Amino acid sequence: MTEPKPLLPGWEDLEISTQIIIRDAISRGIEVQVIDRKENFLRLKQGSHTEFVKEASKTRLDSLMTYLVMENKIASKLVLAEDGVRVPIGKHYSRLEDALNDYTIFQNKKKVVKPVTTNFGIGIGISEPNDSLEKFTYFVKQSFSFSSSIIIEEFIEGPEYRFLVLGDEVVAVCNRVPANVVGDGIKTISELIEEKNRDPRRGEGHITALEKIQMSDVERLVLLDQGFEFLSIPKKGEQVFLRKNSNISTGGDSVDVTDLVHPEFKTIALKAARAAGAVICGIDIISSAITETPNPETYAILEINFNPVLYIHEFPYSGTPRAVGDTILNLLGFH
Template sequence: MRITTKLFHGPNIYANVPIVLITIKVLSAQPEVLIETCKEIEKLLPNYVDENISKILTPYTHFGMLMSNFAFNLINKNKGLLTSYGAKESSDAILSWVEFDTPEVTLKAIELFFNIFLPLLQKKQLSSAAIDQAIVNYAEFAKKYSNYDYELLSGSKSLDIPSFKFMTNSLYRQYGWGKNSRVFRGSSPMEDSYHGVFVSMDKVASKELLKSIGMPVVKDVVIQSREQLQKAAETIGYPCVVKPIRGAQAIGISVNILSFDELQNAFDHAKQSSFGNNPIMIEENINGYAHRIHVVRGKFFVSIKKMPPILIGNGISTIQSLIEEINIQRMDVRKNPDSLKQIQINDELIVYLKKFHLTLQSILSDNQEFQLSTTFTYGVHGASIENTTNITHPDIIHMAEAIAKVTHIDMLAIDYITSDISKSFHEIKSAICEYNHTPGLGSLKVLGASLYTPLEVARTFIGDEVGRIPIFLVLVENSHLGKIDTWFINNIKESSVGYMCGDKVAVGRFVLNTYESQGWDSAKMLL
């Protein structure tokens, strides 16, 4: 079997989307052997192969369709948003194709299929464990190229808004064409202020900004070394919070610290985190739940309450068993890093349990409730979430919109700690923990499709002004290209009109350097 691949970066004779074309020359395998192996694949991988895929196909087309269908489903189960795949026979080969957003991800899925299929074709044994591990390894590989703009991209497809990578191998994506387009990095548009974003990444600077405009924040001390802990504890008091001044996803953060021993351990934990080379902030601890407040294009959009998971004992199961039961229930959303995550069983959890004189092998009494962790991020510890948009106090809404206005961040997320978001920070002790640009949007999907569908998220975040521009195709014989080019030069003078003619690309009278690119790559320059 001889296998070659070719990339089509734009509309082509097989599909109107970018594809990987796989040409398969079957040199020796008999049709019945191919079909037997295909059926074995279908039994081994029922979650990655659609049912009845072979109903009206010849043996060779069945094989080609199985390959492309497997790759298609594998990618989409790992936050892909592909819409096209297929297969057909040519005179001497099987032609299969699979859409790609990132070529490496589709090529890796195709490679995985053949790594499973070819040994089976040769009657070699492959264990289910080996296949499962290969799929897990693929998922880890795909994460490197993950669509952090998954919700926007999904919604844009529903709205028929075209999109493509703004730059090769980057996280920047353009939605729409030409003057009707916007460019995002994840959920952050290019309109975001550089200075606003820069300040948001520094917890000390961002807190100073919040203080300067009269927003509610907690008392803090910034220290460099362990020797400064005692004075910091005297200044802040207990309980307190320890965090690196730079970071994300609550990495290195410890909360509800009640003693100096715990404070020392928390300082070491923060220093050992990936952000630990920076100074460490010691903050006053506020009791309550964290609420993620989204402000979109200057307007309050949603508030989400994040609640650490709660174990309910039965008098029989250990804490570890109860956690494992919850994690099994969450298996369906494991592929979405912004959804209900797995509860991590790690050293941090063990230390937390010790505070309550518990271990992983402790047994909670029947109906006894135990809250796992007080860390306020839902991502790290697998917390659940609740929509609190309709009960958010007007003062909090005004606060959020004011921060967005001052920072000039178009897509802003604010982490706000309060025991009751329906009450103003003037009524009960509450505070802003931090604010961020490029917020994850997966939690909006978890709240319920009826409230925040990808289409609704995209319409809100991208905006109604984004879409297509008029495009006209003129077909002429090659001998007339010169005349057409001359006509374009004489008649297209406005910088709002672009054209391609042969290997020439221009906007008005300004000719672009195409760097030997052609076809779709040249068209993207104009769009």
């Protein structure tokens, strides 16, 4: 099993994306000061040149309003749609009653229910066609518990891809696969999870390249929807998903596909970043045909991420590692 590049000792408590910036800065002779460890807040100094960097990708290059537009899914969908970028069709709600009253509008469709402001996939639910009002209500209430406004929109089928935009370039693309195990016909799902979690790249708290797969009620319910439980034994070669969201932070796998995606998708990602006025961002695109010419029927932009993590590209679960920290230092004007 290939382990991630060793990072500098003494920084292990920091988020791994921040460790990447520190490592690349030190290799250039840039002085690194940790301003606030818990916030992953750094100051970088090279001669008279000083830059503040928070959580590896928050810098002076993006304005506060750009962050707010990217963070707010209503605002980001608005600027994307107005710029002619394909986004999922849906509605937003600030009142629980209004969302529940529209149950029949979405009843026979597969839909995503998500908070207007969220990160790491928190509070997002996927409701199947003809879900009961009770189940629909659960997803709506869950999303409202994380935000004062929510969005209900069409579910676009296909894998999800993170396009990392740094300046005028898409420097990396990875397929984010939801937390999963593959059966061998012998082990239970819980045993397969424990086996996969023994990978030295998996840890907890965003300080390792991958996160451990959890065995909470969330995973149990996702298994139940597929007719499994933790003690079930999947067939040999059968892939079983533990999460519906594809976030690496909930145990997903990052697969580098930078060289496989159709070039026009990179153009679309850059257009989306410009629509929000973003210099550093992650564009999440869902598509069932990522290697083919983009077709509005087979893709949509899910969101613009205002704080894209670097480690999923630097230390992918599989595929070519992409060095991305140096590009951020270049954008900040360091030598």
